[in-house]
Each structure stands twice: as C-alpha cells, then as structure tokens.
Amino acid sequence: MISVKNLAKEYLVDETATKALRGISFDIDEGEFVAVMGPSGSGKSTLLHILSFLDRPTVGSYTFLGKSIQDLSDQELAHIRNQEMGFIFQAFNLLSRSSVYQNVEIPLLYSDLPVRERRPRILSAVASVGLSEKLGTEAGRLSGGQKQRVAIARALVNEPAIVFADEPTGNLDSESGGEVMEIFEKLHNQGRTIVLVTHETYTSEFARRLIRLKDGLIEVDEPIVKRHRHLNGEKLFK
Amino acid sequence: MKFQDVAKTSVEALKRNKTRSILTMLGIIIGIASVILLMSLGQSAQNLILNQVQGTGSNLIFVIPGGTDKGSRFSSPASVQGIVIKTLIQDDLDALKREPTIAKASAEVRGQAKIVYQNNDSTVTFDGTNADFFSIRNFTIARGAAFTDSDLNSFNRVAVLGSEISKTLFGELDPIGKTIRLKDVSFRVVGVLDAKGLGPFGIDQDNLVLVPITVAQRQMLGINYFNVITVEASDAYTIDFTKARIISVLRQDHRITDPHKDDFTIRTQEDALALLGNITSIMKLFLISIACISLIVGGIGIMNIMLVSVVERTREIGLRKAVGATNNDILQQFLFEAVMLTFAGGVIGIVIGSGLSVLAYVVLSKLVSTGWTLSLPISAVILAAGVSSLIGLVFGIYPARKAAIANPIDSLRYE
Incomplete structure (x- = not known):
C-alpha cells in the first residue's frame, strides 16, 4: 500500500536548512497497524504529513496505492486524501458549534458520494464509535473522549483505505484514551490499515509494528512482540 | 464541491455567528437603504421638475432675445444672463x-x-x-x-x-x-x-x-x-x-x-426637458455617490470581519483541506459567505430603503409641494441587489484567497 524510498525533507528555518528526514525507506502493507515513535524533532510529524499527502518530500519517492506523489497535482492529492485517507488529530479539530452529524459530514462534502447516500454513511460511522444518541449534540458539549470518537467517525465516514492518527490520546485522560485505543484495535481487526504517531509507549503497544525515528532516520523498524492485548484499555492506561 | 454544499456550509458558518453576521451586514443595510432612498427621492424630484416643464403647455417654442454659442444646445442667451437686449x-x-x-x-x-x-x-x-x-x-x-x-x-x-x-x-x-x-x-x-x-x-x-x-x-x-x-x-x-x-x-x-x-435664441420644451433632465440626473448621481461611500465603508467592514473570521477559523480551514477540500473549495466557501452577507444585507436594505421612500413621500407630499410622486425605480432595486452582491465578491475575494492558500499543516497547528 505504501512504499517509501530514500525519503528526505529539508526545511528552511530562518534561512538555515534543517533536515527533518534524512533518507528513509520502508513499506506498509494493507491491514498493518504501524506505530511511529520518536523523540521531539525526530521527524515523525514530518513523515506523517508526507505520508498523508499534506506535504511533499524534498527528495526520494513515495508511492501510495501505486500512485507516486511526484506525479500528482495538488487537486489529485486532495482527492486521494478525501477518498482513501482518514485523519485523527490530537486536538480533535471539530467544529465546536456544529452538531456531531455536521462534523462527521465534512469529508463527504468534498467527495463524489450522492447526497442521498450521505445520511446512512454518517449514521453508520457514528454508530461504529457508539455515539448514535449524540447525533444532534453540539460537538463543543461533548467530553474529550466523545470528541475523539466523533473525530474517528469523521475519519471513517468516507471508508478510507488508511487512517492516520497523530497523538490521538494526547489530550485524553487514561480511561478515554483506553476507549479510543480499543476502537483502533477494533478497526485493525476489521482489516483497516492504521498509521499511529505517538510518543506514548503504552499507546504504541496497540500496534503490531513499530517504526522508531531518531534525527530523521529510522532507528528501529520491527514487529511489536511485547504486547498487552490481554489488557483492556483502562488497565493498560493505568 | 457541489454548489448546494458550498451554500449549506456557508449558511451554517454564518448561523454559528449570528450576532456578528448581523452586525457585519449593518453597513451594507445602511448603504443600500441610502441608495434606494436617495434614488427614489432623486427620481421623484426629477419627475416633479419635468412634469412642471411639461405642465407649462404643449408644443411650445420659446424665442428669447440675444444670441448664444451655436455649438451648445444648453448655453444661455445673453438676456438670461441679465443683459438687456x-x-x-x-x-x-x-x-x-x-x-x-x-x-x-x-x-x-x-x-x-x-x-x-x-x-x-x-x-x-x-x-x-x-x-x-x-x-x-x-x-x-x-x-x-x-x-x-x-x-x-x-x-x-x-x-x-x-x-x-x-x-x-x-x-x-x-x-x-x-x-x-x-x-x-x-x-x-x-x-x-x-x-x-x-x-x-x-x-x-x-x-x-x-x-x-x-x-x-x-x-x-x-x-x-x-x-x-x-x-x-x-x-x-x-x-x-x-x-x-x-x-x-x-x-x-x-x-x-x-x-x-x-440676435435671438430658440428653445423648445424638449430643450428645457433635456437641460433639466441633465441637471436632475447630475443631482441624482451626486446623491447616489454619497450613498455609495457608505456602501464602500460597509464593504470594508465585510472584508475586515471576513479577515478576522479567516484567522479565527484557521484550524477549520486546515481540517477541511486535510479531509479533501481544494484551495478552490475553500475560496468558494469564504467568498460565498461574504456574498451571502452582502446579498442578505442588500435585500434588508432594499426593504428598509423602500419603507423610508414611502415615508418620505408621505411627508414631502404634505409639506413641500403638490405634485410630488412616489418613485421607486425597479432599476434601483435591481442595481442595489447587484451592487451589494458585487461588494461581497470584491471585498470578500481577499480574505477568501487568504483562506484558500493557507498551508494545511500550519493551519492545523494554529493556536
């Protein structure tokens, strides 16, 4: 699904070139659950932005579902983001004065899905995160955990091939964090490809593969063997 | 993005900030109401003056002592300028x-x-x-x-x-x-x-x-x-x-x-009507120009508020781009919001301006002169609606463009 070769990204900060990624290579297959970890400044956010088509690499190649990022226009990238990718952010990024329904609907506004097919999709996505009874509630009135669940529903509504999650439990208490990770676990079990960026070891342990970055290079790329699948989210986060 | 979705998204965004939307519209409402009122008053005054000329008789030709500049239809003969001829x-x-x-x-x-x-x-x-x-x-x-x-x-x-x-x-x-x-x-x-x-x-x-x-x-x-x-x-x-x-x-x-x-000058009623028509048209233009200043001020108000809105909604812009909105989608949304604000303001302004025109007619026809008629030119109404939408387009384009070209990564990180 994802193939990255010698990927590098250089930024100009105050006219000084800063190398965020220094030439990394890896593949991600369909159905994988990958945790990207690393200390601050290691390049994990830059990697996520490039993988999710929000940014382009300075050098190297990135192929997603057989399409190379170099060959695609900004409009085509936007279309693929809409159709094939789901996004979950640490800060939820919900429209707080809009309802749960309206928030989950946002990606559909930019899709080709006929209007009459939107409602069943939204209802199904909201049901999958257990918030059917909150459909008309303003997002701002929800708890942190509920907000992140709405964000997950929004990420899933277009039935994407891959879900990118950037520190999804960073703003949540342990209980809510556990509930959110349970949902990720469930999504993975359903065959969804997930790329999770986190600095929390216990969150990463829900994944099956770990890519650890350091100074823009891959320090570790290995399966996660020590896992706590027997623990529920609550116990794990405690 | 479908037009109905652009419209729906824009209306929802405006509804989320009702008070601000109404206050933003106020400038346009006042501007359009002024344009309607002044166009109505100007037209009524023009009608009154032209009716007075027509009321002097029919098929009239005036012979006035003294010559005029032959090149001009409207130059005054010497006698009109106080010279005895x-x-x-x-x-x-x-x-x-x-x-x-x-x-x-x-x-x-x-x-x-x-x-x-x-x-x-x-x-x-x-x-x-x-x-x-x-x-x-x-x-x-x-x-x-x-x-x-x-x-x-x-x-x-x-x-x-x-x-x-x-x-x-x-x-x-x-x-x-x-x-x-x-x-x-x-x-x-x-x-x-x-x-x-x-x-x-x-x-x-x-x-x-x-x-x-x-x-x-x-x-x-x-x-x-x-x-x-x-x-x-x-x-x-x-x-x-x-x-x-x-x-x-x-x-x-x-x-x-x-x-x-x-040593004489010939003037027909038609000349007088054309001259007075010119004078009253200039008067109308002058009045409308004054009203247009308030429209421009209203437009700048729209631009100001839209710029504030773009900054406030930076994360929303980032999110929309992340989930598939193109620059054009964002441009359309913010532009539509600006046009919606000014168009709605224009419609309210037309209603208020028309009401004030009727009020002015009632007062002026009693106080000032007999023969004062109510004129509410449909062209003024269409012009007002068109101009108000145009103001939204003109003054909305800069904030909308600013939103459209925003970098999604920076926008998502915006605090």
Missing part, C-alpha cells in the same frame, strides 16, 4: 402670428413690484402678456375672467391674480372688481387663477400677477421690447419645421445674413 418687438410677434404652423403666440415682459390692496401689501412678480398666454401656458381661471385683446388695445389697467397673492391681499373677500396698486399703477382685478404650484426653475406661479402687456410696457416699465415670445406649434410634428420658420422669419426681419450673428 431689445431685439424682440411687436413686429416680430405679428410676423410670427402669420406663420401657418403657429397656432398661437404670446409675448411677455416681466418685473418685480410691490402690490398693495388697502393695508395689505406684498412683493410679487408681474407678467405683462397678451390674451393667448392663458391658453398657451395652461393657466386656468378660478374666478372672474382673463383679460382680452381689446383690454390690450385699449390699455385697460386690469389684472389677473395668482391664487396665493389673491389670498394674501384679499383673504376671504371676493377680489373681482376690487382695485389694487401695482408699481404705483392702479389695476382692477378681473380674474383669479387656479392654483398651479411651482413652475419651471422654481417660479411660484401662484404669486404671479398678470396684466396686459401694453400696460406693462408703457405705464410700468417704459419699454417697447419683449423678454420672451412663446409660440405654440399647431402640433408636435411641426415643431422642427416651425422652429426653422421662426429662425427664417426673424433673420429676415432683423436683416441677419450671418447665422452666427443671430
């Missing part, structure tokens, strides 16, 4: 009356004088004229009768009073047969005119005193020339021909061979 005399009037396409012709001399009846007095404009003047200029008699050609020939000192001056001097008394003094000459009142209101160029026709021209020339002014000759063509189709004939007759009588040295 004595070129139009009784022989000219007699010659014109012989023309077959001239139905009637009357001459006028004009002056101002004190009018006295017992202890009442006033200063009025008097017109020395002949009997045809009444029918040519649509002056109708309310009481008594107009003077006749025999009054002119016999130098009878008789006067016809305007309705207002009659009331000023006589109150409820019947003025017919009473003697007044005008410029120290005694006149017997033979008639009172119907109320006619303001004439062209603001002459108060109800305070006018009409006397035989022969008396005015010899006994009041000591002159033998005319200030103006008014000719009524037999019908509308002969006006141009009649005008040409007047020029020919007067040049012959005045022995003028060089057309550039004409």
